[in-house]
Amino acid sequence: MNRSESGIKFIFCIMAAAMLTMAGCASSSSNVYTHEQAMQAQTVDTGTVASVKSVIIQASKPPVAGGAIGGVTGGVIGSTIGQGHGRDLATIGGALAGAAVGAAIEHKAGTKNGFEIVVNLDSGRTIVVVQEADVPISPGDRVRVLTAPDGTTRISK
Incomplete structure (x- = not known):
């Protein structure tokens, strides 16, 4: 050569x-945390998934x-x-x-498949969260809504 x-x-x-x-x-x-997000207290709400729509997450x-x-x-x-x-x-x-x-x-x-997830919280509020489509989530699922101090919100089963 x-x-x-x-x-x-x-x-x-x-x-x-x-x-x-x-x-x-x-x-x-929903499964990946940055170093800054690790070991930070998060608020947890619970609710029921109302709908799930496939979306594209672009950088x-x-x-x-x-x-x-x-x-x-x-x-x-x-x-x-x-x-x-x-x-x-x-x-x-x-x-x-x-x-x-x-x-x-x-x-x-920089382009990933994602979900737009509408959740009816037990508190009566309705929220929408967009995240990667790495965890199967369906309408009717009971979920936890985790919100970090920086405002980052994710849906978890």
Whole structure:
């Protein structure tokens, strides 16, 4: 393997690691707590699920890092192709294609399936909570509604 090939493989490894890291950064799961949420007292309400609707939870930040990483990677790979003016065009084309692919991967990693859950609380109030679809919840289920001091609310069985 020559130096150029090993450099390309190294860049691909960095890009893959960065994408996997971004995929795990944010969570709206009923089963996942951040370090800051651990060991914090939460208020607990109980109620009955009135309805459940499937939704898509999308990251609130536009994809930036994936496009940047992809653009650099594509540019480096493109710079190994051809000579002179052709190499310049390959570098630009590689950077543009890499940026588009990287942004698409980051966008997909920031999109999760979720539920919009309407709960009739025993207190008489009705609330709606959106969270990841990682726990099966159906209308009629008895649930706990956990609310953290920061206002984060999740539904749990």
